[in-house]
Amino acid sequence: MSTLAERLIKLLLLAIACGGLYLLATYEHSQREAIRHAEVSLTPACTEKLARYGLESGEVYQSPYVLQRTGAKVTARGYSDDDVRAIQRGCNIIDDTQGRLASDPDRERWNTRRFIRGSHTACRHCHQSIGDKQDAAGNRLVGSLNLGASWAMADMYDRFTGLLLPFELRQMQCYINSSNGYKPNIADDVIRDVTSYSRFLSAALDMKIGNRYDEQGIDEIPASATPKQGDDYVRGEALYKHKCASCHGPQAFGVVDAEGHLVAPAIAGPNAWNMQSRNYFYYVSTILPGFICRNMPLGKENTLPNQECRDIAYYLSNLPRPAGDRQGPVVALVQQILMKVLPPLLRMSGSARGDEPRPGPEQGR
């Protein structure tokens, strides 16, 4: 009798556990559904960008940008209310990945912070101007990591792995390496919404699948595009202290002001990209120099010569940063120790004391 009672209790407990799991799942599903249908509060940059590109629901979509630039009325299939909200959420995620401008960051940004290590990373740090960087005249820039172009060109083989990676899987690489984090599930809204936004950008800029766009990726700087002096760590360090340290901090660990607002993101240390990112000079030596030359220093883009960009990138990649997820526990441990031990040592030795770098003559400050 007692064994029968025991068995019944066991089965009952299991049934309760399964039922509880099911109820919890239905509750979480309903919460997600509510967010999907809720009004989206846009960040200021997204409000401006999406209004400029005329995003609204309707039967057809005509891009004001294309009309203004070419005079052609290109019509595409329009967007439903659900589509518009997905695009808006996607734009918010690119612009404000950590949810600093949101009232409820985890709900409004689909828990992006769950997939990112560190508190600095945002998509727009690399994909500048919310993935659509243009000059003052509205010209799209070469190698500006344009997300619309990335979506249109996602059916091409990845140059580094030789794999045909869908746009969703390319986002995974950003999460794992560029933000040193974890992969969301490919069916997650966080992936779908960013894809929706990128796809909308490609429609707004009239980019078509099968074409090659120079806006995609980085305007890479190989060693052959320099006077071939060789990349120099010491020169890179001097250049960094001179031109970059005022924003990114003496050890490139990023700067956060007294209220906790991010002034400049980390480009080394625990909040930066990891050693498997293509930004890492030893992994791909052409991408970070290209990014620096085209985008840095802010307000004075395209002023650094190619060799200086390579030197700075070389120096930055020698600073401690997290190990990639496939480099094993030993490398990870070594990097963690370096990131903890080096900063105080450097401060003590004085080599990183230059918090206030002296302005150089060419900076004219």
Added chain:
Amino acid sequence: MMKSAALAGKYRAFVVERWPGLSRNLVVGLTLALVTLPQAVAFSVTLAGVPPHFGIYAAIWGVLFCSLLNPSRVFHGGPNTAMSTSIGVTLLPTAPPFGAEYMGLALTLGLMAGLIQLMFYLVRPLGRMLDLISEPVINGMICGIGLILIFRSLTTFAGLPLNTEVEWPLWIAWQSFLAMLEIGNIYAIQIGLITLLTCVVVQEFEPLRNWAILFGIAAGTLYSQYLNATLGLQNTLIEQIGNLSSVGFLLPSLPLFNQESMPDVISILPGALTLALLGLFQTVAAMRRMSRKVGGFTDSRKAIFSDAVSNCLLPFLSSLPTCASFNRMWLVNKLGIHSRIAIASSALWLLLLVVFLAKAIAVIPMPAMAGIIVLLGANMINWEDIKPHLQSRHEATVFMASFLSVLFLDLFEAVLVGSALAIAYSKWQQAHPDISLRGNVLKIRGNIYYGSLPVIESMYHNALARTEEVVIDFSECYYIDREGIRWLAALKAGQKAAFVDRRTGRDRRDVAVGAQQRPGDTSVLDTNRRRQDRRRRTDI
């Protein structure tokens, strides 16, 4: 008519007499086949990056070869998670997955692993090294694998795509759990839960115990068919095993081995070594654990031989390599049928299912399969097996180290970490013999060798500080190495130590009496012992 009925009766009697419980064997075989099928499909497609028939042929021919070559009654080979993952990771840099070159290299990798395993069979000490994996290490691995199986099944359970890349497994598990709650396919979760509950409930009825998994799969499939009929597959989006009718009886293949592929073949050699070791470790560990559980013993060399030969043949049959599967062997044990007929029949069942019933098994929903794997994983974590290890601090440490290594590192590293700890502990214990000092008698229980000598020396000198002469009693010494003998000889020369060995004289007398009673019967052992005694006397 009468004649044929009599013949049938005779035949039945012959079968029953020859193989009692053949029908039970066949039921167990069918259960095993149905459990292996989704694993074979999932391992080959999602982990190894090859078409599903690679895994299915491994589940057919790999299981069949192993059951023929391996005398163990609980050994179930076939495709394996860790091996499939290792193939995917090794080959990813060489060629795009699912391509002809990739598949050819996958076969080459399997063949090289088989040849390396053959070397482990031919060089006896290499094979013997594999026996150094202790029971706490194996049980720690089993518990870790059980948990990982549950975690890995969560996404399929919820009808979500699998996270396949190498990442911290526990984080993937937690993320998969959250994804299941937040974005999982609610119909898939219903099917998984129904399968799970049916299985557990049927298990409670003794006569139906062996049918539990089949009942569970049937219930899940029926519910999924009902959902698809009422709502439509386009709305339920339930993943099914899919049409395997293209998989035939036999598909001969050749590993890729030509001049152009040479650089790739050389670059995957370290991967082949890892694959070979991964397979052998699991095979030896799982077989030892399960054989002991059913009260049997199989020499691990036989298992190494069967794995090596199978893996040398399988690349010519379009198949992934084979090794022991912890979870399916656990199932064999759980079902209570320990026979090679059941195991061989699982391979034949699978062949029949794939060749003749491909359309029928195509509708089995993947969430139902995931439900079954969750149950298997939960069954592998057995408190009765864990409890004995927690009673000793040493064993508990080894157990926890190998358990946590499976979760935080991987299987291969778990074996290395656990075994290194276990060997270190046993060495440590040998290096600390039990020494007691009573009056001026120093009694040593244990070994006198280079490792324990410093401990003994320290005690000896302590004793010497108090008395003029120390008597060393090594009646309970098991082993003295040459360094120990030299030290003892030096003591004797120093005239400050006397030796007592109460055992030696008596032993000698016994041997002498035995020799007198049976003059022609002095065994080699006795002669050796006498010679050893004499040597010990002269050395000291």
